[in-house]
Amino acid sequence: MPELRSLCVFCGASPGALPAYADEAAALGRAMAENGVRLVYGGGGIGIMGVVARAVLAHGGEVVGIIPEHLQTAEIALDGLTELHVVPDMHTRKRMMFERSDAIAVLPGGFGTLDETFEILTWKQLNLHAKPVIVVNTAGYWDGLLTFCRSMLEAGFIREKHLGMFSVVDSAPQALQAARDLLPVSAPAARPERF
Incomplete structure (x- = not known):
């Protein structure tokens, strides 16, 4: 059975309005x-992005941060990471985060989190990877997105199987078990899907 060695986490550079967002991020990190x-993760020290990274470090874990040059100050790159890679742009950041992880967890976040998530899902839809994508629906945060995904299906822009490209859990620590359960035994051949 494949081993989950690294998890990429997409999440907000803001704390959000509910304490539950940071609480769940800390629980996942631990x-x-x-x-x-x-x-x-994205290398920043602010928002729930910083919370999850600090929690991993505080409990003796390893953290790899990948941050673009132009965000190094804005997101205040976190000190003390196991590895910090400063890259030229967002595209390089997303590619490196993907390449260095076995699975992806999506915590609450804004446009950046959605951008990262939908790019990874698009690659999966095109059969470019089979890595598990786990959406952590803390306090129902992603309910609106899940409804919208269903509306894309009803409107004929995605298929039922595309809703199966990601799993949804209610709490962050459940993401680890879900990712383990869904790890592919071997990578599928890269074959673009026809629409």
Whole structure:
């Protein structure tokens, strides 16, 4: 059975309005460290992005941060990471985060989190990867997105199987088990899907 060694986490550079967002991020970070799962994330020290990274580090885990040059100050790159990679642009950041992870977890966030998530899902739809994508629906945060995904299906722009490209869990620590359960035994051949 494949081993979950690293988890990429997409999440907000803001704390959000509910304490539950940071609480769940901290719980995920602790669970990752305790289970020997390396965090791969955007490198920032603010918002719930910073919360999850600090939690991993505080419990003895490894954290790989990947941050673009232009955000190094805005997102205040977190000190003390196991590895920090400063890259030239957002595209390089997303590619490196993907390449260095076995699975992806999506915590609450804004436009940047959606951008990262939909790019990864698009690659999966095109059969470019089979990595698990786990949406953590803390306090129902992603309910609107899930409804919208269903509306895309009803409007004929995606198929039922595309809703199966990601899994939804209610709490952050559940993301680890879901990612483990869904790890592919071997990568599928890259074959673009026809629409």
